[in-house]
Amino acid sequence: MRWLWIDRIVDLAAGERLRAIKHVSLAEEHLFVTPAGVPVMPASLIIEGMAQTAGLLVGHAGGFREKVLLAKIQRATLDREATPGCTLMYEATLTRMDPQGASCNGTVHLRADDEFVPIGTVDLLFTHLDHARSDEVFGNTNFVFGESFRTLLRLSGIEPPEATA
Amino acid sequence: MERDEIFQKVRDVLVESLALDEDEVRPDAKLTTDLGAESIDFLDIKFQLEQVFGFKIEDGELFPDNVAQDTEYVSEGRLTEKGLAALRERLPHADFSDLESDPKVTKVPEIFTVDAIVKFCENKLAAQSG
Structure with a gap:
């Protein structure tokens, strides 16, 4: 199983905004059943999807040279649950970026019938792993943007970073 | 901008960033030992101050x-x-x-x-x- 909570990137404005979608399927094992008997996608995994969306935006803005790690979820609110058959759209906006890290505002949208409606916000802070120290431990490999992310980028029509040894 | 107004804005940033009550943010409170800030919070605080006050903080300038x-x-x-x-x-x-x-x-x-x-x-x- 790939630890990927995005199905496709639908829109990228480099260094500004990235939108990605995730279809929720009844076949997925991560769904949990509420006391009312409704299978829903766990909020924690919706937040993970938002973090992956925002992390890709930050990584792309830095040419995928940085090891971008989620450091802090500043705020997360979700007002509705995502049930099978729904599509989630994660919209990440880059608010700050410097050599140490970046922050993003995120909005989660849900399409249950015909149109997407916002159902929550997730604001996130990322840190860039210190080059000198991380190269010592991990070498030149950017373990953050591995094969799964490169496949996702390719399928979405975005040039992925080169694989490192 | 008057010092009181600056204090209020800084207090709002710290309340938001460190999940505090307003009355915990006293002028003499230390960010780490009194308010519970960890290393990553310093980057968050820096970004939020830049946003609130509209100035750029260079690396190593504040912390x-x-x-x-x-x-x-x-x-x-x-x-x-x-x-x-x-x-x-x-x-x-x-x-x-x-x-x-x-x-x-x-x-x-x-x-x-x-x-x-x-x-x-x-x-x-x-x-x-x-």
């Missing part, structure tokens, strides 16, 4: 970068006189009173009080209008 890792400035886990002097020069807004009597490297984050952040913002705004 120190790498002084504590520099062997010239640190000996056996304590800041040397040279290290203390370098920090004082780089961070004139910080409160060194406790660090001077016990210059352990681990105590460096304690030089950042709420008042130090307010002072830093006050100086930046004054330089900007200036």
Whole structure:
């Protein structure tokens, strides 16, 4: 199983905004059943999807040279649950970026019938792993943007970073 | 901008960033030991101050970068006189009173009080209008 909570990137404005979608399927094992008997996608995994969306935006803005790690979820609110058959759209906006890290505002949208409606916000802070120290431990490999992310980028029509040894 | 207004904005940033109640953010409160800030919160606070006040904070301008890792400035886990002097020069807004009597490297984050952040913002705004 790939630890990927995005199905496709639908829109990228480099260094500004990235939108990605995730279809929720009844076949997925991560769904949990509420006391009312409704299978829903766990909020924690919706937040993970938002973090992956925002992390890709930050990584792309830095040419995928940085090891971008989620450091802090500043705020997360979700007002509705995502049930099978729904599509989630994660919209990440880059608010700050410097050599140490970046922050993003995120909005989660849900399409249950015909149109997407916002159902929550997730604001996130990322840190860039210190080059000198991380190269010592991990070498030149950017373990953050591995094969799964490169496949996702390719399928979405975005040039992925080169694989490192 | 008056000092009271700067304090209120700094307080709002710290309340938001560190999930505090307003009355916990007193001028003499230390960011780490009193308000529970961890290293990653410093980046969050920096970004939020930039957004609220509209100025750019360079690396190492508000919080120190790498002084504590520099062997010239640190000996056996304590800041040397040279290290203390370098920090004082780089961070004139910080409160060194406790660090001077016990210059352990681990105590460096304690030089950042709420008042130090307010002072830093006050100086930046004054330089900007200036």
